Amino acid sequence: MDEEALERVRRQVEGAFALPTRLTAVNGPPGETRDAKRGQHSSTRILRWILTGIPRSAEKVLGITDVDLFIPVLTFVFGEAQVGGSAAVVSTARLRLTYDDRPAPHDLVEGRLVKECLHELGHTFGLVHCPEVACVMSRSNSVLDVDQKRAALCRDCRQRLEDLIEERNRS
Amino acid sequence: MKPKASVLVVDDEEIVRDSLASWLEEDGYRVDTAPDGPSALAKLAERAYAILLVDLKMPGMDGLEVLTKARPMQPDAAVIIMTAYATVDTAVQAMKQGAYDYLVKPFEPEELSLMVGKLTNAQALQQENVLLRKALKRQCEFKDMLSKSPKMEAVFELARTAAKSNSTVLVLGESGTGKEVLARAIHAESLRREGPFVGVSCAALTESLLESELFGHEKGAFTGATGSARGKFEIAAGGTLFLDEIGDISPKLQLDLLRVLDAKEFRRVGGTQLIKTDVRIIAATNRDLKKLVESGTFREDLYYRLNVIPVTLPPLRERKEDIPLLVDHFLAQLRAEMHKPLEAVSKEAMELLMAHEWPGNVRELRNVLERAAVLTRGPILTPLELDLTPPVVSGSPGGAAAEGADSLREMERRHIVTTLKQHHWNITRSAKALGIDRVTLYNKIKRYQIREDE
Numbered sequence A: 001m002d003e004e005a006l007e008r009v010r011r012q013v014e015g016a017f018a019l020p021t022r023l024t025a026v027n028g029p030p031g032e033t034r035d036a037k038r039g040q041h042s043s044t045r046i047l048r049w050i051l052t053g054i055p056r057s058a059e060k061v062l063g064i065t066d067v068d069l070f071i072p073v074l075t076f077v078f079g080e081a082q083v084g085g086s087a088a089v090v091s092t093a094r095l096r097l098t099y100d101d102r103p104a105p106h107d108l109v110e111g112r113l114v115k116e117c118l119h120e121l122g123h124t125f126g127l128v129h130c131p132e133v134a135c136v137m138s139r140s141n142s143v144l145d146v147d148q149k150r151a152a153l154c155r156d157c158r159q160r161l162e163d164l165i166e167e168r169n170r171s
Numbered sequence B: 001m002k003p004k005a006s007v008l009v010v011d012d013e014e015i016v017r018d019s020l021a022s023w024l025e026e027d028g029y030r031v032d033t034a035p036d037g038p039s040a041l042a043k044l045a046e047r048a049y050a051i052l053l054v055d056l057k058m059p060g061m062d063g064l065e066v067l068t069k070a071r072p073m074q075p076d077a078a079v080i081i082m083t084a085y086a087t088v089d090t091a092v093q094a095m096k097q098g099a100y101d102y103l104v105k106p107f108e109p110e111e112l113s114l115m116v117g118k119l120t121n122a123q124a125l126q127q128e129n130v131l132l133r134k135a136l137k138r139q140c141e142f143k144d145m146l147s148k149s150p151k152m153e154a155v156f157e158l159a160r161t162a163a164k165s166n167s168t169v170l171v172l173g174e175s176g177t178g179k180e181v182l183a184r185a186i187h188a189e190s191l192r193r194e195g196p197f198v199g200v201s202c203a204a205l206t207e208s209l210l211e212s213e214l215f216g217h218e219k220g221a222f223t224g225a226t227g228s229a230r231g232k233f234e235i236a237a238g239g240t241l242f243l244d245e246i247g248d249i250s251p252k253l254q255l256d257l258l259r260v261l262d263a264k265e266f267r268r269v270g271g272t273q274l275i276k277t278d279v280r281i282i283a284a285t286n287r288d289l290k291k292l293v294e295s296g297t298f299r300e301d302l303y304y305r306l307n308v309i310p311v312t313l314p315p316l317r318e319r320k321e322d323i324p325l326l327v328d329h330f331l332a333q334l335r336a337e338m339h340k341p342l343e344a345v346s347k348e349a350m351e352l353l354m355a356h357e358w359p360g361n362v363r364e365l366r367n368v369l370e371r372a373a374v375l376t377r378g379p380i381l382t383p384l385e386l387d388l389t390p391p392v393v394s395g396s397p398g399g400a401a402a403e404g405a406d407s408l409r410e411m412e413r414r415h416i417v418t419t420l421k422q423h424h425w426n427i428t429r430s431a432k433a434l435g436i437d438r439v440t441l442y443n444k445i446k447r448y449q450i451r452e453d454e
Helices: A003-017 A043-052 A106-124 A143-148 A155-170 B014-026 B037-046 B063-073 B088-096 B109-137 B150-164 B179-189 B207-215 B251-263 B289-294 B300-306 B320-338 B347-355 B361-375 B401-422 B427-434 B438-447
Strands: A040-042 A061-065 A079-081 A087-091 B006-010 B030-034 B051-055 B078-083 B101-104 B140-142 B145-147 B169-172 B197-201 B240-244 B280-285 B309-312
Touching: A003 A061, A003 A106, A040 A043, A043 A061, A043 A079, A043 A087, A043 B014, A061 A106, A079 A106, A079 B014, A087 A106, A106 A143, B006 B014, B006 B037, B014 B030, B030 B037, B037 B051, B037 B063, B051 B063, B051 B109, B063 B078, B063 B088, B078 B088, B078 B109, B088 B101, B101 B109, B140 B150, B140 B179, B145 B150, B145 B179, B145 B320, B150 B179, B150 B309, B169 B179, B179 B197, B179 B240, B179 B280, B197 B207, B207 B251, B251 B300, B289 B300, B320 B347, B320 B361, B347 B361, B361 B427, B401 B427, B401 B438, B427 B438
Parallel strands: A061 A087, B006 B030, B006 B051, B051 B078, B078 B101, B169 B280, B169 B309, B197 B240, B240 B280
Antiparallel strands: A079 A087, B140 B145
16 A cells, blocks of 8 residues: 555544554564465464564554465454454455455555454454444455445444443543 | 353464454454363363354364263353364264364355354344243242242242241231241241141130140140140241231230240140240231221230231232133142143133132132032033132122222122022032131121021
């Protein structure tokens, strides 16, 4: 993704969670997260790698990568997050394609990326999947699912997020 | 938010366990992991899981062995076997051993989502079904007593609490509401349950006989006292003394009883030795003791002594929802007693039972069913066999509310007169038909001044 697009994603994330958000470019993910047989990177290992280098100034770190992600039992994942934790990762690899594996238009990809970033960060705040298909917290198993949801939390998830943040501030 | 089900992931590879746990946690499941069969079984012994995701190939105990051992531990948990080496044989074997399904690794995210979603929905439906069935069957019990009525539930709750204490209980309620049954149940639930339950009907005996019955007597205490005898207070030692129809005892006995309750000791009739009492008193009456106190017929101090824990049994007409339940209960009892294939009452018979006012309460219902059970030739009791007098409808529909109490008494009087006439003034048969005992019927005849020639 080009820097301008990433900047737009950053602004959307900042707006959604009302927390200062900044972009940092890093080299990675490291080679050991790659599974040679599958030609994919383990999202769980990438999360572990992110966790080793979280800057003091950051409460949450979201990795955005173009490598294809997987967990061992599944063929792929769009991303992974620690529910109620600090780290999350999103891959653009599958978001770049249409349902029948053709390249998707750039603005569609950017829109999908925003949704998946909000989704995985939502998990780090403690939100879980929402049964409301239009909610950004609904589970996406394919790009069609991603395209069905809006880049926003539904009313229930928004309320839940506020409660979780309040709970966190109290403790 | 409703908490989601618990899932146990069993796999020897840490990355598989962690990644799958993370994936399921994002769905809101509570996830535990186990690296091998024995640790999985240990976890199963600790908490209930809705879903078990088990890897087929593991060193030591394999997935099928975990499945076999997990089934009896948690029969409601659905086991999904995961395998990288799918063969028809292993799949068939897994399903035969009770696995819910199997997945070939790596599987599509959609496949896992669908399977887990379908599974939890089915489990939620099943649970809802169980809860609905329970709600439908919801009934409260206290020993032999059954009810669906909130009023009775409150009675049972109070009786349960009373049973735990040693305090005097006063059971109030109309004839046939089950005052003695409740007293027996309280005794059976109390710490004194190993001791005796001794009942005395205070209305059935003359003053001197009741005195001797309660306190015993010494030889020569009165004409005919050829030997000494223990009274109910002594016989009930360590247990419960049930004083039925306490509202009918004479002023002298009221005073005697008050003294025993105060001093916890008494003398036998004609005796000099003080005997200590160790009984829990449960008194019962169908009369309005408070009114008897107001009219000066019953000692106020004794009333307060007895009225420590008052429990009022509602009449059957105020808990008609219990009639089908009681009918089932009594039919089961009668089936066993009579060795007759009694199954149920017909729809019409049930309508009649529900419409009846039951002045003799549960006892009357039991008697009506017993009579019908004797008469019936088939398994279903019909209106003909129930032989219920249709409810008497008051002739003054515009009657003022103040007249309500009088008309209820009048209804009871008329019902008694009709029953007595039906049974040619045979007191035993009439009392049975009314569902009350003979003494109560005599008392009612006296109270209502019913004459044979009217």
